[in-house]
Amino acid sequence: MVLSSSSILSILVVLLLSPFVVSFTIQDRFLQCLSTTSHSSYPFSTAMYTPIDNSSFATVLLSTAQNLRYTLPSVPKPDFIFTPFNESDIQAAVVCCKQLGIHFRVRSGGHDYEAVSYVSEIESPFIIIDLAKLRSIDVDIEDSSAWVQAGATNGELYYRIAEKSKTHGFAAGLCTSLGIGGHITGGAYGPMMRKYGLGADNVIDARIIDAQGRILDRQAMGEELFWAIRGGGGGSFGIITAWKVKLVPVPENVTVFTVRKTLEQGATKLLYRWQQVADKLDEDLFIRVIIQTAGNKGNRTISTSYNALFLGDANRLLKVMEEGFPELGLTPKDCIETTWLGSVLYIGGYPSTTPPEVLLQAKNILKSYFKAKSDFVQEPIPETGLEGIWMRFLKEDSPLMIWNPFGGMMSKISESETPFPHRKGDLFMIHYVTNWQNASGNVGRHIKWMRGLYKYMKPYVSKNPREAYVNYRDLDLGMNRNTRANFKKARVWGAKYYKDNFYRLALVKSMVDPENIFRHEQSIPPLPLHMR
Known part of the structure; x- marks a missing residue:
């Protein structure tokens, strides 16, 4: 049979438009299901954003996306975004997705480092259920x-x-x-x-x-x-x-401070001392260390900033510091007394003149292209180990580490009290970040640098397993490759996040979601039948 030119043209048009037809069909079926499942009276189309409406779709998709690596054109996009107004609409969305076989991701804030709440690398098509309108x-x-x-x-x-x-x-x-x-x-x-x-x-x-x-x-x-x-x-x-x-x-008045030390001011010895005392200080005191590079290209150094919140006044803080960490040399001039909400703004990095109402804007000011990892430290890293970090830091454009001290109440709660197991025995947690500000940056070079630093740190951090914090999600640790998540493979990264709690999490998953409806690249898999 010989096709006419008009028939060939019609077929080509259908093929070229087929993604949009599929997308429309999924959306149409979803809307139809919502209308029969939910009791809401508003038009559901007002809660839907599709790629056809490019400006609104892009605005909503990017509204809370923190890691700009996952917003590039090459990254898979959802067929549509559903922004429910109430719980009953979410109920209906879950029922409809299950009934229609639509894979979905759920987003509340969008800060997940590997974007598993709004990107699906393992399943397509998919949609996003965005909870941004539920904020009472x-x-x-x-x-x-x-x-x-x-x-x-x-x-x-x-x-x-x-x-x-x-x-x-x-x-x-x-x-x-x-x-x-x-x-x-x-x-x-x-x-x-x-x-x-x-x-x-x-x-x-x-x-x-x-x-x-x-x-x-x-x-x-x-x-x-x-x-x-x-x-x-x-x-x-x-x-x-x-x-x-x-x-x-919280007290009516709390105290905050930031004291900065560079290598030339003895940063290495001071940081080694911090490791010995930070988890043992008065539990009203939290001193984290922010580690960055400083200076110009030809004159770069390492800057360590001791950034703190103390639940008390400056006079008591100075006594606590004199007894526990005099090496920092904290003075009354360094101390700022403020309200607890004032401390939120201060530690959040806002300028001192910022009105607290800025918190109601819910704006993410930390957007960038980045790769991040985490570690937990159980023995102080020696000065020679710190010097190796400095050497690597000076080779990267915008490296960052934040060291967060544990101890106090964190040491008094059992590892099994919640799935978060990083408790007694951990001196502090390390948060690693390298970031760059434009899409054309050498992504491979930055990620290679991060992986190299992470490999270098292996002797100095927790072992068997090497622990990680799930809110700093890292797909380098392993991932589910398809819808039928493999428990044995998932246990490799699962033990890093949850240690011995991983098995119990998988058991709960088996009881409440045996069909694995709620899933992503590092979601908890159900246990195999023979292990339940």
Whole structure:
């Protein structure tokens, strides 16, 4: 049979447009299912963003994306983004995705380092369920608690607490644009962890939508699932829609400071001393160290900044420092007394004149192209080891390490209390980052440098397993390659994040999501049948 030129042209048009036809079909079927499953009365199309509407789609997709590496044109994009207005719409979305076989990712804040909440490297097509419109916060000072929806940020929660009380706070992360939904699923450490533990340690209740589309609170979900979601990582067990968190007491006045030392000012010996004392200081005191390069190309050096929060006034802080860490040479001029909310802005890196209302803007000011990793240290790194770090740092454009001290309450909580196992025995955690500001940067060179530094650090960090923090997700550690996640292979990276808690997490997964509806490149896999 010979086709006419008009027939050939028609076939070519269909083939060229086929991606859009497929995309439309998925969206159309999803919308039709929503209309019969959800009880909401608004037009669901107002909550949908597709590539056809380029400007709105791109704006929503990029709104919370922190790692710009995953926004490049070559990276897989979702067929559409669904931004539900309420829990019932999320229920309907889960039911419809399951019924229609649509793979989905769930995003609350977008700070996940490898973008597993809004990029799928292993499955296509996929969609995003974005929780940005669920951001209500209900603070109850009398009960010392707050219900906060998953789309709200740390900064919004902190502001709303301070709005009602000068003597209450919440122990979670110092980055104010973090989405609270995903943040707590990984543990949520911050500058009050030595006093009160992690954000996950201070969760009273939660609301989660499970694989059957049910809304469950703590009582309905049971203690095993409630255990798993407080540190077991996001995207494995269901969609967290809200947390009920326990507020903690803070003084009306706290003290912050930053003291900077370069190599020429004895930074190496001082950092070695910090390692010996930081986890043993008064638990009201948190001193992290920010390590960067400084100076011009021909005259570069290493800068170490001792950045601190003290839950008390400057006079008591000076006494604590004189007894525990006099080598830093802290003076009254270094100390800034402020409110707890003022300390949030200070440690978050905002200029001193910034009004606290900036926290309500929920803007991510940390966007860049980057690669990051993490480690936990159990013995002080010797000065020779530090010198090797400096040598490598001076070869990279914009390297960064942040050392966060443990001890205090972190040493008093059992490794199995939550899935977050990094407790007693860990002196501090290392957060590694290398970043660059444009897409045309030599990505391969930067990532190779990061991997080289990580390899160099092996003798100085935790072993068997070499531990890592799940909220600093790192796909170099291993990943699920397809929908049928392999427990044996996943255990390699799972042990690094969760140690002995990984098996229990997989057991919970087997009970609540045996079909593996909630999945991504490093989601918890169900246990094989013979291991349950």
